Amino acid sequence: DGGITQSPKYLFRKEGQNVTLSCEQNLNHDAMYWYRQDPGQGLRLIYYSQIVNDFQKGDIAEGYSVSREKKESFPLTVTSAQKNPTAFYLCASSTTSGATYEQYFGPGTRLTVT
Amino acid sequence: AQSVTQLGSHVSVSEGALVLLRCNYSSSVPPYLFWYVQYPNQGLQLLLKYTSAATLVKGINGFEAEFKKSETSFHLTKPSAHMSDAAEYFCAVSGGSQGNLIFGKGTKLSVKP
Numbered sequence: 001d002g003g004i005t006q007s008p009k010y011l012f013r014k015e016g017q018n019v020t021l022s023c024e025q026n027l028n029h030d031a032m033y034w035y036r037q038d039p040g041q042g043l044r045l046i047y048y049s050q051i052v053n054d055f056q057k058g059d060i061a062e063g064y065s066v067s068r069e070k071k072e073s074f075p076l077t078v079t080s081a082q083k084n085p086t087a088f089y090l091c092a093s094s095t096t097s098g099a100t101y102e103q104y105f106g107p108g109t110r111l112t113v114t
Numbered sequence: 115a116q117s118v119t120q121l122g123s124h125v126s127v128s129e130g131a132l133v134l135l136r137c138n139y140s141s142s143v144p145p146y147l148f149w150y151v152q153y154p155n156q157g158l159q160l161l162l163k164y165t166s167a168a169t170l171v172k173g174i175n176g177f178e179a180e181f182k183k184s185e186t187s188f189h190l191t192k193p194s195a196h197m198s199d200a201a202e203y204f205c206a207v208s209g210g211s212q213g214n215l216i217f218g219k220g221t222k223l224s225v226k227p
């Protein structure tokens with residue numbers, strides 16, 4: 001089955017530690033996205049990548065970093081500079097051909113930092 | 115710039131009643147529009163999409179939405195609510211930078227027995 005996997009489902013870290021969230025897709029999509037979700041705030045775009053070895057900041061990139069070394073993988077690092085990292089993180093992917101912009105989502109990772 | 119407004123952060127209906135979730139958008143170009151559903155602690159699942167074909171779009175689980183250009187709306191409806199419809203629903207419009215989607219803040223649907 002094609003899809004997007006995110007691991008782990010739940011992640012706990014101490015304040016001051018960096019943490020990396022995994023996102024893998026086997027849909028052969030060129031574009032990948034990271035969103036942060038907080039109650040009542042909808043989805044906010046952190047970073048996105050349209051092609052391997054290239055990525056752009058979204059609306060709330062401060063305190064986060066990404067890499068795109070392979071088409072299938074788009075890991076997100078939450079650094080100690082992120083002031084309020086506890087949230088639900090969603091990864092998505094889409095094709096860049098056909099222009100319908102439909103995004104497919106992974107199951108999410110809930111990060112708790114104490 | 116494109117934007118999406120979902121009216122009502124919480125909607126409550128009785129089982130068997132009509133479901134109506136409202137979405138208005140602003141777009142300088144003909145948009146593509148989407149409705150997604152999210153169950154607790156899960157990712158988003160596409161319900162339906164409008165891509166400039168038929169204005170009445172049918173989706174999964176009995177949901178449908180009508181694109182009304184004159185009203186810049188794309189409201190989601192279902193004739194008869196089921197307990198399993200309780201979830202959060204997000205409307206999205208294409209047109210962000212490099213084709214990104216812009217999401218509304220979501221509407222949480224509760225279904226009472």
